[in-house]
Amino acid sequence: MRVLVVTAVAAEADSVAAGLTGPGPDARQLPGGYPLSRHAGVDVLTAGVGPAAAAAGTATALATGAYDLVVSAGIGGGFPAHAPVGALVVADAIIAADLGAETPDGYLPLDELGFGRSAHLPPAELAARIAKTLDAVHAPVLTVSTVTGTAARAAELTRRHPRAAAEAMEGFGVAEAAAAHAVPVVEIRAISNPVGPRDRAAWRIGQALDSLRYAFQQLAPVLEEKPAHE
Template identity: 40%
Template sequence: MIILACATELECRHVMTRTGRKPDGDTRFDFAGLDFLACVTGVGPVAAALRAGELLERHPAAAGIVNLGICGSFDPRASLGAICVASAEIWPEYGVHSSDGAEEPFGFQMLQDLPLPQVNRLELDPSAAARSMGLRLPESWPCGTSLTVAGVTGDPQRAAILLARYDAATENMEGFGLALAARRKGIPFLEARTVSNPVGVRDKARWNFRLALDSLESVLPTLTGAAA
């Protein structure tokens, strides 16, 4: 069974559109010959980590976690609705922050039993994760570093700092917590998101949540080969 994790019921509903099912609590369903458990995690890294821990305790034989949802893009040229895959997850808020924009990760690990080479970064292998769960990751989907934040980036200056510091492709609010839970459990993790807005831009005329949500509807069929 693959855990299919979405932050909100709205995202989950769009992800499941072509399965013929709707989310109703934790919803277990078969699609394209694969066994899924669709779950709403709640918004933000704390909610996602708590929910992941609960799910893995209840379903210790889970084959992996797939995180689908919407995101912001650090590339102003990125098309709204485009699908992006996380090749690494970083939690930039785990550290010391100064008013001049300086940041420094803590010198100690988050978890005593899970030392990371970089304390706030998880390297991911999306192709290997997809294969191990019986999924098909299209080569045309771009991969890049994703930042997980507790509060979205609210201005271009902050966005520029994060882009320069982490060479980030996208910004989300749940990925790191879910990836960390999967790493601790020793199961694969795959994160694919659709772009809803440029990071740091608060002008809603440049957002398109509807397009990003509609684009989500093709992700699961493509990953499972049902769209072929």
């Protein structure tokens, strides 16, 4: 099958590519200037940071090539109770955690407002198989437009999403584009820092990028199978 892996920045794309086997990549630019490297069975896209950039880049790639699966991949923050620094997380749900409205009674997600959806569910069997292959946490991943930097916001997200293991900025945008093209999507995150007060000294970006490379080294047998469209 043909797989599109969508990352936010070049360092993530490089780590994914380093984990892939086969001939050297064929590098090109898609319309809009999105860098894409083609490997045996897998294309790796650098789409930009945030859900809007991720959706635009993913949609561009899907409009220019045929794919059987889209993977949103990169580093992210981990909720310490579920995913410590260095862990891998495979989403069983991709949730837009701050797409909605604040009200006097609390936060309302987009679906409760009647304006669309606020979650995508990856193909259950495929996501579980990937999580098992990687010995990864299998739990919801939150997509946020603003990275959490306080204990209060981390606590609020945990209250609303008690099973969430990670947060990042692109998964829901990738999933929206994939859904528009009727292509299944999964999300894989390597944890670089705890979700909570912003402490750059505690970030382990290099370790997380190494974990991301390891993940794609292990995934070749799974990515060779065509997933069921669920």
